[in-house]
Amino acid sequence: MNNSFYNKLQKLLEIENPFFDELYSLLQCKEIQKNDFVLQENDTCKFIGLLEEGSMRTFYINEKGEDVSFLFHFNQQIEDLFFTDYESVLLGTKTKLNIQALENSKVHFITKEDWNNLSNKNVFWQYFSKKMTEKIYLSAKKRVEHLLYYTPENRYLKLLEEKPHIFQKIPQKYIASYIGITPQSLSRIRNRIN
Amino acid sequence: MNNSFYNKLQKLLEIENPFFDELYSLLQCKEIQKNDFVLQENDTCKFIGLLEEGSMRTFYINEKGEDVSFLFHFNQQIEDLFFTDYESVLLGTKTKLNIQALENSKVHFITKEDWNNLSNKNVFWQYFSKKMTEKIYLSAKKRVEHLLYYTPENRYLKLLEEKPHIFQKIPQKYIASYIGITPQSLSRIRNRIN
DNA sequence: CGTACCATTGATCAGGTTCAATGCTCGTGG
DNA sequence: CCACGAGCATTGAACCTGATCAATGGTACG
Numbered sequence: 001m002n003n004s005f006y007n008k009l010q011k012l013l014e015i016e017n018p019f020f021d022e023l024y025s026l027l028q029c030k031e032i033q034k035n036d037f038v039l040q041e042n043d044t045c046k047f048i049g050l051l052e053e054g055s056m057r058t059f060y061i062n063e064k065g066e067d068v069s070f071l072f073h074f075n076q077q078i079e080d081l082f083f084t085d086y087e088s089v090l091l092g093t094k095t096k097l098n099i100q101a102l103e104n105s106k107v108h109f110i111t112k113e114d115w116n117n118l119s120n121k122n123v124f125w126q127y128f129s130k131k132m133t134e135k136i137y138l139s140a141k142k143r144v145e146h147l148l149y150y151t152p153e154n155r156y157l158k159l160l161e162e163k164p165h166i167f168q169k170i171p172q173k174y175i176a177s178y179i180g181i182t183p184q185s186l187s188r189i190r191n192r193i194n
Numbered sequence: 195m196n197n198s199f200y201n202k203l204q205k206l207l208e209i210e211n212p213f214f215d216e217l218y219s220l221l222q223c224k225e226i227q228k229n230d231f232v233l234q235e236n237d238t239c240k241f242i243g244l245l246e247e248g249s250m251r252t253f254y255i256n257e258k259g260e261d262v263s264f265l266f267h268f269n270q271q272i273e274d275l276f277f278t279d280y281e282s283v284l285l286g287t288k289t290k291l292n293i294q295a296l297e298n299s300k301v302h303f304i305t306k307e308d309w310n311n312l313s314n315k316n317v318f319w320q321y322f323s324k325k326m327t328e329k330i331y332l333s334a335k336k337r338v339e340h341l342l343y344y345t346p347e348n349r350y351l352k353l354l355e356e357k358p359h360i361f362q363k364i365p366q367k368y369i370a371s372y373i374g375i376t377p378q379s380l381s382r383i384r385n386r387i388n
Numbered sequence: 389c390g391t392a393c394c395a396t397t398g399a400t401c402a403g404g405t406t407c408a409a410t411g412c413t414c415g416t417g418g
Numbered sequence: 419c420c421a422c423g424a425g426c427a428t429t430g431a432a433c434c435t436g437a438t439c440a441a442t443g444g445t446a447c448g
Contacts, residue, residue: 062343070342087335090328123320130313130324133331134284140334141281147341148264148374149256152404172427180342185404187428346436366395379436381396 005052005108012078019124026118027108032056032101038083039099045088046112051075054105055169056083058097059177069178070097072166079139083107086136089115102169152181153189199246199302206272213318220312221302226250226295232277233293239282240306245269248299249363250277252291253371263372264291266360273333274357277301280330283309296363346375347383 010020027050032038039045041061049056056073074080088095089112110118119129146155156179159166166175176186204214221244226232233239235255243250245267252265268274282289283306304312313323340349350373353360360369370380 060339060343068342070338087332090332119324120321123317126317126320126324127314130320130327133324133327137327137331137334138281138284140331140338143338144264144334144341145254147338148262148371149254171425173425177342182405183427184406184429188404191428365393367393376437377395378397378438382436385396 008075009050009081012081015128019128023110023118026110026114028110029106029108032105032107034101034103034105037098037100038107039085039095039097041096041098042094043088044092045085045095045097047109048082048084048086048089048112048115049099050081050108050110051083052106052108054107055102056099056105056107057102057170057174058083058085058099059174060096061098067174067177069174072163072170072174072178073099074165074169076165079135082136086133147180152179152185153192155179156186156189157193202269203244203275206275209322213322217304217312220304220308222304223300223302226299226301228295228297228299231292231294232301233279233289233291235290235292236288237282238286239279239289239291241278241303242280242283242306242309243277243293244275244302244304245277246300246302248301249296250293250299250301251296251364251368252277252279252293253368254290255292261368261371263368266357266364266368266372267293268359268363270359271357273329276330341374346373346379347386349373350380350383351387 006024009024010017013020013023015023029052032054038047038049038056039058051073052075054075057069058071058073060068060070062068071083072080073083083099085095085097085099087093088097115129118125120126146158150158159175159179172186173183176183179186181189200218203218204211207214207217209217223246226248232241232243232250233252246269248269250267251263252267254262254264256262265277266274267277277293279289279291279293281287282291309323312319314320340352344352353369353373366380367377370377373380375383
């Protein structure tokens with residue numbers, strides 16, 4: 001058991017013991033090699049992953065065969081910590097998402113089954129899982145707002161402001177599709193701004 | 195008490211009695227005149243609304259002063275039935291949203307307080323509110339996908355396919371900003387397609 | 389009947405896309 | 419340790435789509 005991750009996670013999730021230990025005991029640790037997939041299109045997602053070290057990316061392949069970034073995962077902020085297709089977990093549907101390690105990473109999994117059991121176990125965990133769902137709803141809502149209300153240039157500036165750490169680790173071509181533009185356009189926007 | 199709405203709502207929410215009656219008794223009915231607002235920017239949203247008759251629109255005013263549609267509300271599908279700023283309800287923050295009646299409408303409100311009490315009352319309602327949160331998460335996620343993966347033209351076609359009823363009641367200028375384009379472009383897209 | 393609002397259409401503009409070429413960096417193998 | 423190759427960022431040129439500005443026409447409502 002890695003104490004520093006244990007502490008970090010407890011702090012981020014804001015759960016007291018003994019509850020936190022109950023959750024932590026369900027986690028299974030795994031090393032993921034760079035470029036390896038933890039989820040691929042047409043899988044049914046049966047886990048929720050938590051990132052201890054490294055970085056990952058969730059992306060789609062759209063109708064034209066283009067790679068479109070949906071989320072980046074780090075071990076910093078709570079909304080970046082998790083990687084899963086929650087839709088597939090909730091509905092049992094096949095996923096359209098891919099989740100791939102951007103570097104060698106250390107991760108922890110909780111199975112869908114354990115998560116569901118925990119979520120419905122009692123008032124505490126039910127409340128906790130609802131709060132988690134609310135958080136991911138709020139970040140999805142924010143994403144919609146950004147896409148609707150800002151120009152590509154402003155989306156770039158907002159991202160730079162809100163998640164500067166993304167630019168340290170993630171290749172620009174992946175950031176471009178996250179913003180909804182091509183790598184060339186992102187390069188020109190950066191050029192234009194300086 | 196309007197029986198047809200009572201029945202419709204029960205069917206849409208899929209709640210058995212006596213639970214459904216418990217929820218229904220908390221609703222307060224109100225008539226809203228066309229163009230009246232039930233929520234305005236800088237309010238703190240203290241309700242969840244349900245539409246019985248008519249139609250409403252949730253929109254932002256962005257930095258440039260443009261009106262951008264966020265959601266349309268009808269009495270058909272469960273995800274359109276509700277109008278609120280759930281973010282403002284959850285966090286107690288001031289809203290950036292406006293919700294306005296597109297025609298004379300009949301609506302029902304549950305207060306934030308009653309909703310919170312109900313949600314935490316027991317296992318049943320906690321589960322129910324969790325399921326509701328999951329539903330709105332899924333629709334927000336879908337919205338992000340549409341904005342990221344489809345061109346404006348394909349977004350129009352998708353909307354036409356998935357929510358054709360929108361085009362019966364909602365002026366095109368409002369639909370345009372929902373898709374993320376100007377009314378002129380929407381007009382040209384329609385022209386191009388025929 | 390008149391006004392106000394909305395959809396449409398035209399002309400021009402701007403920004404992002406596409407296709408293509410170049411140069412840089414990093415990792416690998418000789 | 420150096421040379422090579424792969425992948426990525428950058429840049430250029432032409433293009434295309436949607437934005438903007440402006441004018442027209444239609445429709446609904448007072």
